[in-house]
Amino acid sequence: MAAVGRLPRPGRLVLPSLRSDDDLARMTRYLAPPAPPIRSSAPPARGRVLVLAPHPDDETIGPGGTVRLHVEMGDEVHALFLTAGTSGDPTGREDKVAYASRRQDEARAAARVLGIAAQEFWGFPDNYRVNELDLGAILPRLKQAIEAFAPDVIYAPHLGDQHSDHFTTAVLTQRVLAQLARPPRAFGYEVWSASRATWIVDVSSVYATKMAALDCYPSQLEHTDIRRFVSGLNAYRAVFLDKGATYGEAFVALEPDARAGSS
Numbered sequence: 001m002a003a004v005g006r007l008p009r010p011g012r013l014v015l016p017s018l019r020s021d022d023d024l025a026r027m028t029r030y031l032a033p034p035a036p037p038i039r040s041s042a043p044p045a046r047g048r049v050l051v052l053a054p055h056p057d058d059e060t061i062g063p064g065g066t067v068r069l070h071v072e073m074g075d076e077v078h079a080l081f082l083t084a085g086t087s088g089d090p091t092g093r094e095d096k097v098a099y100a101s102r103r104q105d106e107a108r109a110a111a112r113v114l115g116i117a118a119q120e121f122w123g124f125p126d127n128y129r130v131n132e133l134d135l136g137a138i139l140p141r142l143k144q145a146i147e148a149f150a151p152d153v154i155y156a157p158h159l160g161d162q163h164s165d166h167f168t169t170a171v172l173t174q175r176v177l178a179q180l181a182r183p184p185r186a187f188g189y190e191v192w193s194a195s196r197a198t199w200i201v202d203v204s205s206v207y208a209t210k211m212a213a214l215d216c217y218p219s220q221l222e223h224t225d226i227r228r229f230v231s232g233l234n235a236y237r238a239v240f241l242d243k244g245a246t247y248g249e250a251f252v253a254l255e256p257d258a259r260a261g262s263s
């Protein structure tokens with residue numbers, strides 16, 4: 001216990017002994033905590049919107065409220081689903097083709113609720129270990145799709161999402177942005193992992209619509225209480241918003257990066 005006696009009393013600053021001006025400059029440098037997120041009651045950018053979703057339901061779980069705000073402001077929203085989502089059947093007993101078609105029907109129903117004008121389903125396998133050859137095969141197709149729709153804003157999972165399909169979609173997004181002459185703004189949404197958010201959008205006014213869209217996915221809700229998870233995450237995100245706001249959606253900027261995902 002002898003060492004305790006040498007500690008400064010609470011509230012007393014420990015003054016270093018300075019030998020030079022360099023010491024003084026170093027000691028007076030301030031810490032730089034992460035910047036707080038930008039808070040907004042509107043989407044982080046406006047215009048034509050493309051949502052990249054690894055599976056049918058991610059477009060609702062992640063940016064569903066923000067998508068609805070875009071639609072209410074008159075922005076055209078399209079959604080592109082990369083995989084068929086057949087791994088969403090934890091029983092493994094469903095017929096794969098029928099299950100994929102069921103998830104597509106659910107996505108169409110959710111799109112009607114949110115106001116998404118068009119959807120495309122690419123049907124790649126999910127829960128799939130992707131390599132550089134796979135990325136090389138998908139990237140030209142993704143680039144072509146983006147150039148054809150010419151979105152001003154893209155939403156995709158963020159790079160810190162710990163689900164492999166979500167991570168892959170984030171990698172693809174950052175890489176394709178690096179290939180575009182005029183890349184649109186891109187924002188990473190949260191599904192399976194929280195991000196260090198750079199934007200929080202207040203979705204309180206459209207939250208009931210987001211939940212109604214989520215209810216279009218009984219194939220997923222019957223196995224997992226996604227409603228509860230999403231409500232918890234979005235309620236937590238309101239901590240950054242003005243008093244009275246009940247739900248927020250968090251985003252982190254996705255920058256062009258030709259080497260995203262490679263170590």
Ligand SMILES: [Zn+2]
Binds near residue numbers: 054055058166191
């Ligand atoms: Zn997903």
